[in-house]
Amino acid sequence: MTDILSLSKEVDIPYSDFEEIGKGASAIVGKVSKNGETIAIKLFLRPDLYLSSIQKEFTCISKLNQNNCTNIVKFKEVHKFDLEAMLQIPCFRNNQNIYALKSIPRHVSDVYVFELEYLRGENLEDGYKQLSDYQISSIMKDLLIALMECHRCLIVHNDISLANAVFNNQNGKTVLIDFGCSQEINESSSCLYKCDIYSLGRVFYFLTTRSDDMKFQDCQIDEELTSMLSHLTSCNTASCRLAKICLMAKSSPNCDLKEIYANFF
Ligand SMILES: Nc1ncnc2c1ncn2[C@@H]1O[C@H](COP(=O)(O)OP(=O)(O)O)[C@@H](O)[C@H]1O
Numbered sequence: 001m002t003d004i005l006s007l008s009k010e011v012d013i014p015y016s017d018f019e020e021i022g023k024g025a026s027a028i029v030g031k032v033s034k035n036g037e038t039i040a041i042k043l044f045l046r047p048d049l050y051l052s053s054i055q056k057e058f059t060c061i062s063k064l065n066q067n068n069c070t071n072i073v074k075f076k077e078v079h080k081f082d083l084e085a086m087l088q089i090p091c092f093r094n095n096q097n098i099y100a101l102k103s104i105p106r107h108v109s110d111v112y113v114f115e116l117e118y119l120r121g122e123n124l125e126d127g128y129k130q131l132s133d134y135q136i137s138s139i140m141k142d143l144l145i146a147l148m149e150c151h152r153c154l155i156v157h158n159d160i161s162l163a164n165a166v167f168n169n170q171n172g173k174t175v176l177i178d179f180g181c182s183q184e185i186n187e188s189s190s191c192l193y194k195c196d197i198y199s200l201g202r203v204f205y206f207l208t209t210r211s212d213d214m215k216f217q218d219c220q221i222d223e224e225l226t227s228m229l230s231h232l233t234s235c236n237t238a239s240c241r242l243a244k245i246c247l248m249a250k251s252s253p254n255c256d257l258k259e260i261y262a263n264f265f
Protein backbone atom coordinates (compact mmCIF):
# COMPACT_ATOMS: atom_id res chain seq x y z
CA MET A 1 0.00 0.00 0.00
CA THR A 2 1.25 3.49 -0.88
CA ASP A 3 2.63 5.54 1.95
CA ILE A 4 1.52 9.11 1.32
CA LEU A 5 4.90 10.32 2.58
CA SER A 6 6.51 8.70 -0.43
CA LEU A 7 4.43 10.68 -2.96
CA SER A 8 6.39 13.05 -5.13
CA LYS A 9 5.19 16.60 -5.50
CA GLU A 10 3.38 17.42 -8.74
CA VAL A 11 3.17 20.84 -10.35
CA ASP A 12 0.77 20.00 -13.18
CA ILE A 13 -2.70 20.41 -11.76
CA PRO A 14 -5.18 18.37 -13.80
CA TYR A 15 -8.36 20.05 -12.51
CA SER A 16 -10.62 22.86 -13.63
CA ASP A 17 -13.94 24.34 -12.50
CA PHE A 18 -13.45 23.71 -8.77
CA GLU A 19 -16.67 24.30 -6.82
CA GLU A 20 -16.63 23.94 -3.05
CA ILE A 21 -19.20 21.48 -1.64
CA GLY A 22 -18.26 21.20 2.01
CA LYS A 23 -15.62 22.25 4.49
CA GLY A 24 -14.57 20.61 7.74
CA ALA A 25 -11.75 21.26 10.20
CA SER A 26 -9.03 19.72 8.09
CA ALA A 27 -10.30 19.55 4.52
CA ILE A 28 -12.33 21.17 1.79
CA VAL A 29 -14.38 18.98 -0.51
CA GLY A 30 -15.26 20.19 -3.98
CA LYS A 31 -16.45 19.16 -7.38
CA VAL A 32 -13.95 19.46 -10.25
CA SER A 33 -13.51 18.48 -13.82
CA LYS A 34 -10.57 16.19 -14.67
CA ASN A 35 -10.00 15.14 -18.29
CA GLY A 36 -13.65 15.87 -19.00
CA GLU A 37 -14.92 13.77 -16.09
CA THR A 38 -16.64 15.24 -13.03
CA ILE A 39 -15.08 13.99 -9.81
CA ALA A 40 -14.95 15.09 -6.18
CA ILE A 41 -11.71 16.06 -4.53
CA LYS A 42 -10.96 16.20 -0.83
CA LEU A 43 -8.23 18.71 -0.36
CA PHE A 44 -6.40 18.64 2.95
CA LEU A 45 -5.61 22.06 4.25
CA ARG A 46 -2.93 21.56 6.87
CA PRO A 47 -0.70 18.54 6.14
CA ASP A 48 1.76 19.95 8.66
CA LEU A 49 -0.83 19.30 11.39
CA TYR A 50 -2.81 16.37 10.04
CA LEU A 51 -0.42 14.18 8.06
CA SER A 52 -0.91 11.07 10.18
CA SER A 53 -4.68 11.37 10.03
CA ILE A 54 -4.52 11.81 6.23
CA GLN A 55 -2.47 8.60 6.09
CA LYS A 56 -5.01 6.80 8.30
CA GLU A 57 -7.93 7.96 6.17
CA PHE A 58 -6.08 6.86 3.05
CA THR A 59 -5.33 3.42 4.49
CA CYS A 60 -8.93 2.82 5.54
CA ILE A 61 -10.60 4.12 2.39
CA SER A 62 -8.19 2.14 0.18
CA LYS A 63 -8.87 -1.06 2.10
CA LEU A 64 -12.63 -0.52 1.92
CA ASN A 65 -12.48 0.05 -1.82
CA GLN A 66 -11.09 -3.40 -2.51
CA ASN A 67 -14.49 -5.03 -2.38
CA ASN A 68 -16.63 -2.72 -4.44
CA CYS A 69 -19.38 -2.05 -1.89
CA THR A 70 -21.74 0.37 -3.64
CA ASN A 71 -22.66 2.08 -0.36
CA ILE A 72 -19.11 3.22 0.39
CA VAL A 73 -17.66 6.15 -1.51
CA LYS A 74 -15.29 5.13 -4.31
CA PHE A 75 -11.73 6.27 -3.92
CA LYS A 76 -9.70 6.88 -7.07
CA GLU A 77 -6.22 8.35 -6.45
CA VAL A 78 -4.15 10.34 -4.01
CA HIS A 79 -1.82 13.19 -5.08
CA LYS A 80 0.53 15.68 -3.53
CA PHE A 81 0.44 18.99 -5.37
CA ASP A 82 2.49 22.13 -5.08
CA LEU A 83 0.43 24.90 -3.45
CA GLU A 84 1.88 27.68 -5.63
CA ALA A 85 1.07 25.70 -8.78
CA MET A 86 -2.47 25.16 -7.53
CA LEU A 87 -2.92 28.86 -6.79
CA GLN A 88 -2.04 29.68 -10.40
CA ILE A 89 -5.46 28.29 -11.31
CA PRO A 90 -8.20 30.90 -10.79
CA CYS A 91 -10.82 28.52 -9.36
CA PHE A 92 -8.44 27.55 -6.53
CA ARG A 93 -6.94 31.03 -6.09
CA ASN A 94 -10.46 32.46 -5.70
CA ASN A 95 -11.30 30.07 -2.89
CA GLN A 96 -10.65 31.97 0.35
CA ASN A 97 -9.76 28.90 2.40
CA ILE A 98 -7.27 27.62 -0.13
CA TYR A 99 -5.77 31.05 -0.75
CA ALA A 100 -5.40 31.55 3.02
CA LEU A 101 -2.85 28.72 3.08
CA LYS A 102 -0.35 31.15 1.62
CA SER A 103 -0.35 33.17 4.81
CA ILE A 104 -0.44 30.59 7.60
CA PRO A 105 2.47 31.09 9.99
CA ARG A 106 4.38 27.96 9.02
CA HIS A 107 4.17 28.11 5.28
CA VAL A 108 2.89 24.88 3.80
CA SER A 109 3.75 24.15 0.21
CA ASP A 110 2.16 20.69 -0.14
CA VAL A 111 -1.50 20.06 -0.83
CA TYR A 112 -2.69 16.48 -0.43
CA VAL A 113 -5.71 15.60 -2.54
CA PHE A 114 -7.92 12.50 -2.57
CA GLU A 115 -9.84 11.95 -5.79
CA LEU A 116 -13.25 10.41 -5.17
CA GLU A 117 -16.29 9.54 -7.23
CA TYR A 118 -18.58 12.57 -7.33
CA LEU A 119 -21.82 11.69 -5.56
CA ARG A 120 -24.88 13.48 -6.81
CA GLY A 121 -27.33 14.37 -4.08
CA GLU A 122 -27.00 15.88 -0.65
CA ASN A 123 -25.63 14.84 2.67
CA LEU A 124 -28.45 13.76 4.98
CA GLU A 125 -27.99 16.73 7.29
CA ASP A 126 -29.31 19.02 4.59
CA GLY A 127 -32.75 17.54 4.01
CA TYR A 128 -33.55 14.61 6.25
CA LYS A 129 -36.76 16.09 7.60
CA GLN A 130 -38.34 16.07 4.14
CA LEU A 131 -37.73 12.39 3.36
CA SER A 132 -40.57 9.90 2.89
CA ASP A 133 -40.89 6.77 5.06
CA TYR A 134 -39.92 4.67 2.06
CA GLN A 135 -36.77 6.73 1.45
CA ILE A 136 -35.86 6.52 5.14
CA SER A 137 -36.16 2.75 5.16
CA SER A 138 -33.93 2.46 2.10
CA ILE A 139 -31.35 4.87 3.56
CA MET A 140 -31.24 2.78 6.74
CA LYS A 141 -30.69 -0.37 4.74
CA ASP A 142 -27.86 1.19 2.71
CA LEU A 143 -26.12 2.56 5.81
CA LEU A 144 -26.37 -0.80 7.56
CA ILE A 145 -24.77 -2.44 4.52
CA ALA A 146 -22.00 0.17 4.47
CA LEU A 147 -21.23 -0.23 8.17
CA MET A 148 -21.33 -4.04 7.95
CA GLU A 149 -18.72 -3.79 5.22
CA CYS A 150 -16.50 -1.52 7.35
CA HIS A 151 -16.69 -3.91 10.28
CA ARG A 152 -16.13 -6.95 8.07
CA CYS A 153 -12.90 -5.27 6.95
CA LEU A 154 -11.99 -4.62 10.62
CA ILE A 155 -12.41 -0.89 10.22
CA VAL A 156 -14.37 1.32 12.59
CA HIS A 157 -15.73 4.49 11.04
CA ASN A 158 -15.83 6.51 14.29
CA ASP A 159 -17.83 9.38 12.80
CA ILE A 160 -21.17 8.04 11.61
CA SER A 161 -23.44 11.07 11.26
CA LEU A 162 -26.06 12.65 9.03
CA ALA A 163 -23.35 14.81 7.43
CA ASN A 164 -21.26 11.78 6.51
CA ALA A 165 -23.84 10.08 4.33
CA VAL A 166 -24.87 11.30 0.89
CA PHE A 167 -28.35 10.45 -0.41
CA ASN A 168 -29.11 10.57 -4.11
CA ASN A 169 -32.74 11.35 -4.67
CA GLN A 170 -32.60 10.21 -8.30
CA ASN A 171 -31.48 6.62 -7.77
CA GLY A 172 -32.42 6.31 -4.09
CA LYS A 173 -28.91 5.23 -3.10
CA THR A 174 -27.09 6.30 0.07
CA VAL A 175 -23.31 6.27 0.34
CA LEU A 176 -21.16 6.45 3.46
CA ILE A 177 -18.33 8.99 3.24
CA ASP A 178 -15.59 10.59 5.36
CA PHE A 179 -13.15 8.09 6.78
CA GLY A 180 -11.21 10.90 8.44
CA CYS A 181 -11.72 9.48 11.94
CA SER A 182 -11.68 5.81 11.00
CA GLN A 183 -9.14 3.26 12.12
CA GLU A 184 -8.20 -0.35 11.54
CA ILE A 185 -8.58 -2.54 14.57
CA ASN A 186 -7.38 -6.04 15.23
CA GLU A 187 -9.74 -7.70 17.60
CA SER A 188 -13.26 -8.30 16.47
CA SER A 189 -14.82 -7.68 19.87
CA SER A 190 -13.80 -4.09 20.42
CA CYS A 191 -16.35 -1.75 21.95
CA LEU A 192 -15.52 0.67 19.13
CA TYR A 193 -17.75 -1.42 16.86
CA LYS A 194 -20.58 -0.89 19.30
CA CYS A 195 -19.92 2.85 19.32
CA ASP A 196 -20.32 2.88 15.53
CA ILE A 197 -23.60 0.99 15.84
CA TYR A 198 -24.79 3.43 18.50
CA SER A 199 -23.94 6.38 16.22
CA LEU A 200 -25.83 4.68 13.41
CA GLY A 201 -28.78 4.29 15.78
CA ARG A 202 -28.55 8.02 16.51
CA VAL A 203 -28.72 8.78 12.77
CA PHE A 204 -31.69 6.40 12.48
CA TYR A 205 -33.34 8.19 15.41
CA PHE A 206 -33.13 11.58 13.66
CA LEU A 207 -34.35 10.08 10.39
CA THR A 208 -37.34 8.24 11.84
CA THR A 209 -38.48 10.95 14.27
CA ARG A 210 -37.38 13.91 12.08
CA SER A 211 -36.18 15.52 15.32
CA ASP A 212 -33.82 18.44 15.26
CA ASP A 213 -30.27 17.11 15.12
CA MET A 214 -29.04 19.83 17.49
CA LYS A 215 -31.46 18.80 20.21
CA PHE A 216 -28.94 16.86 22.29
CA GLN A 217 -25.98 19.12 21.92
CA ASP A 218 -25.84 20.04 25.61
CA CYS A 219 -26.78 16.57 26.91
CA GLN A 220 -24.71 13.86 28.54
CA ILE A 221 -24.67 10.65 26.54
CA ASP A 222 -26.82 8.64 28.99
CA GLU A 223 -29.38 11.44 29.14
CA GLU A 224 -29.43 11.55 25.33
CA LEU A 225 -29.93 7.78 25.11
CA THR A 226 -32.78 7.77 27.64
CA SER A 227 -34.51 10.59 25.82
CA MET A 228 -34.17 8.93 22.40
CA LEU A 229 -35.41 5.57 23.67
CA SER A 230 -38.41 7.05 25.42
CA HIS A 231 -39.31 9.04 22.29
CA LEU A 232 -39.11 5.84 20.25
CA THR A 233 -41.22 3.75 22.66
CA SER A 234 -44.46 5.14 21.31
CA CYS A 235 -43.57 4.09 17.78
CA ASN A 236 -43.68 0.51 16.60
CA THR A 237 -42.71 0.79 12.94
CA ALA A 238 -39.83 -1.37 11.69
CA SER A 239 -37.65 1.75 11.27
CA CYS A 240 -38.22 2.82 14.89
CA ARG A 241 -37.50 -0.68 16.15
CA LEU A 242 -34.29 -0.77 14.12
CA ALA A 243 -33.23 2.61 15.52
CA LYS A 244 -33.90 1.31 19.06
CA ILE A 245 -31.88 -1.88 18.56
CA CYS A 246 -28.88 0.05 17.25
CA LEU A 247 -29.09 2.57 20.10
CA MET A 248 -29.08 -0.26 22.62
CA ALA A 249 -25.98 -1.81 21.04
CA LYS A 250 -23.62 -0.32 23.57
CA SER A 251 -25.17 -2.06 26.53
CA SER A 252 -25.94 -5.38 24.86
CA PRO A 253 -23.32 -8.10 25.40
CA ASN A 254 -23.22 -9.26 21.82
CA CYS A 255 -24.47 -7.10 19.07
CA ASP A 256 -24.11 -8.41 15.56
CA LEU A 257 -24.91 -6.14 12.63
CA LYS A 258 -25.40 -9.10 10.30
CA GLU A 259 -28.07 -10.48 12.59
CA ILE A 260 -29.74 -7.08 12.89
CA TYR A 261 -29.72 -6.73 9.11
CA ALA A 262 -31.15 -10.21 8.56
CA ASN A 263 -34.00 -9.49 10.99
CA PHE A 264 -35.05 -6.30 9.26
CA PHE A 265 -34.38 -6.69 5.53
N1 LIG B 1 -17.52 12.16 -2.96
C1 LIG B 1 -18.35 13.16 -2.67
N2 LIG B 1 -19.28 13.58 -3.56
C2 LIG B 1 -20.11 14.60 -3.27
N3 LIG B 1 -20.10 15.28 -2.10
C3 LIG B 1 -19.19 14.91 -1.16
C4 LIG B 1 -18.28 13.84 -1.40
N4 LIG B 1 -17.50 13.70 -0.29
C5 LIG B 1 -17.90 14.64 0.56
N5 LIG B 1 -18.93 15.38 0.07
C6 LIG B 1 -19.61 16.52 0.73
O1 LIG B 1 -18.64 17.28 1.44
C7 LIG B 1 -18.92 17.30 2.83
C8 LIG B 1 -17.62 17.19 3.62
O2 LIG B 1 -16.95 15.98 3.27
P1 LIG B 1 -16.24 15.07 4.36
O3 LIG B 1 -15.50 13.98 3.65
O4 LIG B 1 -17.27 14.66 5.38
O5 LIG B 1 -15.20 16.10 4.97
P2 LIG B 1 -14.84 16.48 6.46
O6 LIG B 1 -13.80 15.50 6.86
O7 LIG B 1 -14.33 17.86 6.31
O8 LIG B 1 -16.09 16.36 7.29
C9 LIG B 1 -19.90 16.13 3.07
O9 LIG B 1 -20.75 16.36 4.17
C10 LIG B 1 -20.65 16.06 1.76
O10 LIG B 1 -21.72 16.99 1.75
Ligand SMILES: [Mg+2]
Residues within 6 Å of the ligand: 024, 163, 164, 178
Ligand atom coordinates in the same frame (compact mmCIF):
# COMPACT_ATOMS: atom_id res chain seq x y z
MG1 LIG C 1 -17.51 14.84 7.42
